Amino acid sequence: xxxxxxxxxxxxxxxxxxxxxxxxxxxxxxxxxxxxxxxxxxxxxxxxxxxxxxxxxxxxxxxxxxxxxxxxxxxxxxxxxxxxxxxxxxxxxxxxxxxxxxxxxxxxxxxxxxxxxxxxxxxxxxxxxxxxxxxxxxxxxxxxxxxxxxxxxxxxxxxxxxxxxxxxxxxxxxxxxxxxxxxxxxxxxxxxxxxxxxxxxxxxxxxxxxxxxxxxxxxxxxxxxxxxx
Amino acid sequence: xxxxxxxxxxxxxxxxxxxxxxxxxxxxxxxxxxxxxxxxxxxxxxxxxxxxxxxxxxxxxxxxxxxxxxxxxxxxxxxxxxxxxxxxxxxxxxxxxxxxxxxxxxxxxxxxxxxxxxxxxxxxxxxxxxxxxxxxxxxxxxxxxxxxxxxxxxxxxxxxxxxxxxxxxxxxxxxxxxxxxxxxxxxxxxxxxxxxxxxxxxxxxxxxxxxxxxxxxxxxxxxxxxxxxxxxxxxxxxxxxxxxxxxxxxxxxxxxxxxxxxxxxxxxxxxxxxxxxxxxxxxxxxxxxxxxxxxx
Numbered sequence: 001x002x003x004x005x006x007x008x009x010x011x012x013x014x015x016x017x018x019x020x021x022x023x024x025x026x027x028x029x030x031x032x033x034x035x036x037x038x039x040x041x042x043x044x045x046x047x048x049x050x051x052x053x054x055x056x057x058x059x060x061x062x063x064x065x066x067x068x069x070x071x072x073x074x075x076x077x078x079x080x081x082x083x084x085x086x087x088x089x090x091x092x093x094x095x096x097x098x099x100x101x102x103x104x105x106x107x108x109x110x111x112x113x114x115x116x117x118x119x120x121x122x123x124x125x126x127x128x129x130x131x132x133x134x135x136x137x138x139x140x141x142x143x144x145x146x147x148x149x150x151x152x153x154x155x156x157x158x159x160x161x162x163x164x165x166x167x168x169x170x171x172x173x174x175x176x177x178x179x180x181x182x183x184x185x186x187x188x189x190x191x192x193x194x195x196x197x198x199x200x201x202x203x204x205x206x207x208x209x210x211x212x213x214x215x216x217x218x219x220x221x222x223x224x225x226x227x228x229x
Numbered sequence: 230x231x232x233x234x235x236x237x238x239x240x241x242x243x244x245x246x247x248x249x250x251x252x253x254x255x256x257x258x259x260x261x262x263x264x265x266x267x268x269x270x271x272x273x274x275x276x277x278x279x280x281x282x283x284x285x286x287x288x289x290x291x292x293x294x295x296x297x298x299x300x301x302x303x304x305x306x307x308x309x310x311x312x313x314x315x316x317x318x319x320x321x322x323x324x325x326x327x328x329x330x331x332x333x334x335x336x337x338x339x340x341x342x343x344x345x346x347x348x349x350x351x352x353x354x355x356x357x358x359x360x361x362x363x364x365x366x367x368x369x370x371x372x373x374x375x376x377x378x379x380x381x382x383x384x385x386x387x388x389x390x391x392x393x394x395x396x397x398x399x400x401x402x403x404x405x406x407x408x409x410x411x412x413x414x415x416x417x418x419x420x421x422x423x424x425x426x427x428x429x430x431x432x433x434x435x436x437x438x439x440x441x442x443x444x445x446x447x448x449x450x451x452x453x454x455x456x457x458x459x460x461x462x463x464x465x466x467x468x469x470x471x472x473x474x475x476x477x478x479x480x481x482x483x484x485x486x487x488x489x490x491x492x493x494x495x496x497x498x499x500x501x502x503x504x505x506x507x508x509x510x511x512x513x514x515x516x517x518x519x520x521x522x523x524x525x
Binding site: 049072075076077078079083089090091093102103105106107108150154 | 234237248428429431432433434435436437438439440442
């Protein structure tokens with residue numbers, strides 16, 4: 001579960017990125033986080049992944065209180081959250097298999113577990129035939145599916161997808177969104193940050209709209225309420 | 230970090246060396262160059278120190294024996310002299326030998342014609358361990374029973390001590406500066422290598438890698454590169470040193486002035502120093518350089 005209570009975040013240059021955000025995303029829920037550039041979306045993601053600490057307020061992610069988390073606990077908190085980025089962030093010199101296996105090695109999984117789990121996850125995202133390829137040999141859509149496989153392999157309770165379709169054509173975007181929905185159907189909490197109104201409309205889910213550091217709309221029918229007002 | 234990761238992380242460290250071949254090559258080259266410079270200067274300083282110490286021992290203190298003592302008593306003074314602290318050697322010279330030496334030293338000079346050996350005193354030619362303590366040592370010698378007089382060249386002794394001190398301080402300063410410059414260069418090379426891999430480190434952090442998990446392959450890599458650099462520079466140092474010794478030996482005048490100890494005499498301290506330097510620059514260099522990229 002992700003829970004923000006009256007969270008503010010100011011940067012040292014004086015910018016106030018969040019001005020009192022409160023929201024709660026329940027276990028197993030699928031939510032979109034939308035809003036214009038500079039609205040505070042990236043700050044929310046960085047707070048969830050522990051890259052930043054809130055200036056005030058509380059942030060709870062999967063049982064961890066991030067406003068007072070110790071540095072050495074952050075890696076363990078991150079293992080409960082899979083992150084998918086717009087620019088994929090894959091390790092170019094590792095094969096598809098090793099990019100996924102690597103995330104399991106990080107948590108100290110045994111080789112046998114890795115040999116069992118990685119092919120299963122690659123099959124789930126449709127990359128089972130490309131396990132020996134390198135990321136550079138894959139299309140954009142395939143690279144994003146690989147990033148999703150990596151985020152998924154440790155069975156995290158939450159996946160955060162930051163503009164997962166930003167670098168993809170509409171057909172591939174749809175594929176990725178369907179994959180994320182399938183993963184959500186398996187019980188994983190899903191928070192998708194996006195700009196793409198079309199996608200949000202195609203997948204009628206909860207939409208949290210953020211603007212100027214505040215939650216301005218939070219609805220369940222898949223529309224940009226804020227723009228419609 | 231779990232124990233079943235160790236093998237994988239060591240393998241990753243070794244793999245990283247080949248994967249980032251150019252940076253590894255650059256780091257090894259920089260390590261070799263720096264260790265060669267520091268090593269060469271250390272060898273020079275060590276040998277100059279020995280040369281000055283040997284020269285130091287040529288400064289002799291002349292100890293005259295009381296003329297009322299018999300020959301046997303005069304010879305027994307040597308036993309007491311050798312017990313005096315800081316005396317390296319006390320060589321007995323009888324009055325007859327002393328006269329012969331005078332005549333030999335002043336060949337053609339008739340100043341010693343007709344001089345009887347009995348006009349001279351038995352004496353000891355004394356060399357000291359440490360010329361810096363010449364004043365105290367001479368005072369102690371004067372108190373030895375049977376010693377009539379002591380003659381020492383204090384100025385020469387002080388000159389040697391000053392030269393030795395200057396050499397000592399200069400070599401420490403130069404070696405320290407060279408070591409610092411080397412560390413700076415090597416640490417910057419490691420930083421460049423890290424900068425090249427900052428995205429990889431950020432990804433590791435994002436998937437929940439602990440700092441130990443991220444660091445170990447880099448430390449293994451740094452250790453391996455440091456040791457390879459140290460081993461190669463040690464080999465080159467040995468070859469270079471032997472070559473210099475052969476060159477010095479081939480010139481007879483230089484051979485008298487500059488006689489270097491064989492490298493085998495320096496083997497153990499050199500192996501230890503090079504290995505420690507390789508280990509230090511490799512492990513500490515990578516450990517500290519990576520810190521900057523860990524704060525994600």
